Amino acid sequence: xxxxxxxxxxxxxxxxxxxxxxxxxxxxxxxxxxxxxxxxxxxxxxxxxxxxxxxxxxxxxxxxxxxxxxxxxxxxxxxxxxxxxxxxxxxxxxxxxxxxxxxxxxxxxxxxxxxxxxxxxxxxxxxxxxxxxxxxxxxxxxxxxxxxxxxxxxxxxxxxxxxxxxxxxxxxxxxxxxxxxxxxxxxxxxxxxxxxxxxxxxxxxxxxxxxxxxxxxxxxxxxxxxxxxxxxxxxxxxxxxxxxxxxxxxxxxxxx
Amino acid sequence: xxxxxxxxxxxxxxxxxxxxxxxxxxxxxxxxxxxxxxxxxxxxxxxxxxxxxxxxxxxxxxxxxxxxxxxxxxxxxxxxxxxxxxxxxxxxxxxxxxxxxxxxxxxxxxxxxxxxxxxxxxxxxxxxxxxxxxxxxxxxxxxxxxxxxxxxxxxxxxxxxxxxxxxxxxxxxxxxxxxxxxxxxxxxxxxxxxxxxxxxxxxxxxxxxxxxxxxxxxxxxxxxxxxxxxxxxxxxxxxxxxxxxxxxxxxxxxxxxxxxxxxxxxxxxxxxxxxxxxxxxxxxxxxxxxxxxxxxxxxxxxxxxxxxxxxxxxxxxxxxxxxxx
Numbered sequence: 001x002x003x004x005x006x007x008x009x010x011x012x013x014x015x016x017x018x019x020x021x022x023x024x025x026x027x028x029x030x031x032x033x034x035x036x037x038x039x040x041x042x043x044x045x046x047x048x049x050x051x052x053x054x055x056x057x058x059x060x061x062x063x064x065x066x067x068x069x070x071x072x073x074x075x076x077x078x079x080x081x082x083x084x085x086x087x088x089x090x091x092x093x094x095x096x097x098x099x100x101x102x103x104x105x106x107x108x109x110x111x112x113x114x115x116x117x118x119x120x121x122x123x124x125x126x127x128x129x130x131x132x133x134x135x136x137x138x139x140x141x142x143x144x145x146x147x148x149x150x151x152x153x154x155x156x157x158x159x160x161x162x163x164x165x166x167x168x169x170x171x172x173x174x175x176x177x178x179x180x181x182x183x184x185x186x187x188x189x190x191x192x193x194x195x196x197x198x199x200x201x202x203x204x205x206x207x208x209x210x211x212x213x214x215x216x217x218x219x220x221x222x223x224x225x226x227x228x229x230x231x232x233x234x235x236x237x238x239x240x241x242x243x244x245x246x247x248x249x250x251x252x253x254x255x256x
Numbered sequence: 257x258x259x260x261x262x263x264x265x266x267x268x269x270x271x272x273x274x275x276x277x278x279x280x281x282x283x284x285x286x287x288x289x290x291x292x293x294x295x296x297x298x299x300x301x302x303x304x305x306x307x308x309x310x311x312x313x314x315x316x317x318x319x320x321x322x323x324x325x326x327x328x329x330x331x332x333x334x335x336x337x338x339x340x341x342x343x344x345x346x347x348x349x350x351x352x353x354x355x356x357x358x359x360x361x362x363x364x365x366x367x368x369x370x371x372x373x374x375x376x377x378x379x380x381x382x383x384x385x386x387x388x389x390x391x392x393x394x395x396x397x398x399x400x401x402x403x404x405x406x407x408x409x410x411x412x413x414x415x416x417x418x419x420x421x422x423x424x425x426x427x428x429x430x431x432x433x434x435x436x437x438x439x440x441x442x443x444x445x446x447x448x449x450x451x452x453x454x455x456x457x458x459x460x461x462x463x464x465x466x467x468x469x470x471x472x473x474x475x476x477x478x479x480x481x482x483x484x485x486x487x488x489x490x491x492x493x494x495x496x497x498x499x500x501x502x503x504x505x506x507x508x509x510x511x512x513x514x515x516x517x518x519x520x521x522x523x524x525x526x527x528x529x530x531x532x533x534x535x536x537x538x539x540x541x542x543x544x545x546x547x548x549x550x551x552x553x554x555x556x557x558x559x560x561x562x563x564x565x566x567x568x569x570x571x572x573x574x575x576x577x578x579x580x581x
């Protein structure tokens with residue numbers, strides 16, 4: 001089974017974010033970056049399916065030059081090779097524009113299964129996988145918690161709301177968006193890290209893949225959310241803050 | 257030109273976010289000075305369509321087809337694509353449910369449009385629609401504008417609009433029978449199921465202490481367990497903690513876990529991504545302990561301590577014990 005896993009590099013979770021005053025985005029210069037967490041689960045699922053059924057795992061990543069680090073990490077974990085769509089200005093693409101470029105990069109690959117994380121931690125559209133499926137003409141299922149390969153088909157467990165699930169069957173090739181927690185993430189081994197250095201990374205540009213089209217949406221302004229609720233915040237030494245909080249809980253909120 | 261709300265129900269039972277979306281559509285319609293319609297999809301939707309006929313709407317589109325009995329992305333996108341092509345609305349609104357996340361991006365793509373997903377607010381500026389979304393798990397907001405031609409697709413976040421603002425009225429029901437062939441539907445949906453009876457009913461707890469990523473390691477869970485014990489509270493968690501197996505899934509609060517509204521909810525080391533907030537923001541008193549003063553959890557908290565939970569929580573346990581005598 002040839003499996004393509006789409007991954008994205010995003011600012012590290014603990015990042016203190018600052019708004020960029022020169023463009024509607026955040027200041028990126030001092031941030032460290034990492035793999036989008038749901039994509040890490042998609043990669044792990046791809047690797048486990050390959051271990052069970054054989055085949056190949058190809059990582060597809062659209063992002064600036066710095067994303068090469070995240071791609072290497074995916075290769076170190078066990079992906080066989082990678083395609084890096086190099087683009088310094090991802091902000092020039094809307095989700096459909098980017099999915100078209102990704103679909104063009106997959107033209108030559110003809111994968112049996114395409115996996116993505118269910119959403120990105122930065123933009124959080126939760127759409128790239130579904131749009132990519134439509135552009136590629138593939139059936140899809142979202143928020144997947146289990147994948148079983150059968151003969152020419154797959155059976156997946158789709159997460160619904162409020163603790164419900166549903167099994168869905170579909171033919172291959174197909175696209176799945178993977179929910180965090182579907183599996184246990186592996187660490188790269190020393191051997192894996194060594195091997196990753198020799199694995200193929202094909203570099204493509206968005207221009208070669210059809211380029212950007214006129215985006216259908218644009219960011220007008222990026223800003224910190226206004227505080228709408230008046231919270232009472234206590235800081236200072238932990239013991240003092242704790243004492244103040246307990247006093248409030250006892251005499252104001254009356255919950256103790 | 258009009259505003260079209262595409263609402264979600266299953267077997268005649270409404271998804272609660274449908275009413276929030278309808279309220280959003282009515283507000284938008286008033287501001288854009290455009291008529292508002294609603295659509296409901298299924299095999300037999302006479303009952304839910306009848307209910308919508310009692311709301312202030314121009315029309316209710318009852319989309320019915322035998323192949324729409326069970327939800328599939330292929331079936332829904334096909335049926336709604338045909339409706340939208342005929343009705344030509346300016347704005348199409350959805351509730352941002354798991355089901356909408358499954359089919360709405362496909363529908364928009366098929367019509368060469370881009371869905372603006374998970375919208376928390378809107379405004380109209382000189383007749384133009386501006387939508388507010390959250391970035392970086394709620395840490396940053398963005399105003400989004402549409403650049404191309406309508407229809408403009410958007411989905412609305414849980415709790416962003418108030419269901420009780422839906423205005424009553426009367427509307428005409430129009431049946432719409434899409435043309436769908438069985439071959440269009442490539443996926444085969446099976447029965448819904450739940451994993452097991454929940455042994456822990458968090459909804460019954462008066463006080464909940466909930467733990468998030470800030471706890472760092474499974475070995476640190478007893479630190480918050482002590483706080484729960486001191487308060488006589490149930491212990492709960494945000495999704496990543498359950499994903500890692502540090503606490504069982506049945507203790508998860510949020511959109512994929514339980515929805516709770518206890519007298520007091522203490523969030524420890526939880527940043528407050530929307531998926532968590534929707535499960536607990538109805539709590540009477542919310543306390544947050546987090547090292548990041550900008551964490552979105554402080555948006556919903558009544559009381560908060562900004563600091564290192566590994567120092568704050570033990571101090572809090574001591575103070576609670578003192579206060580309780």
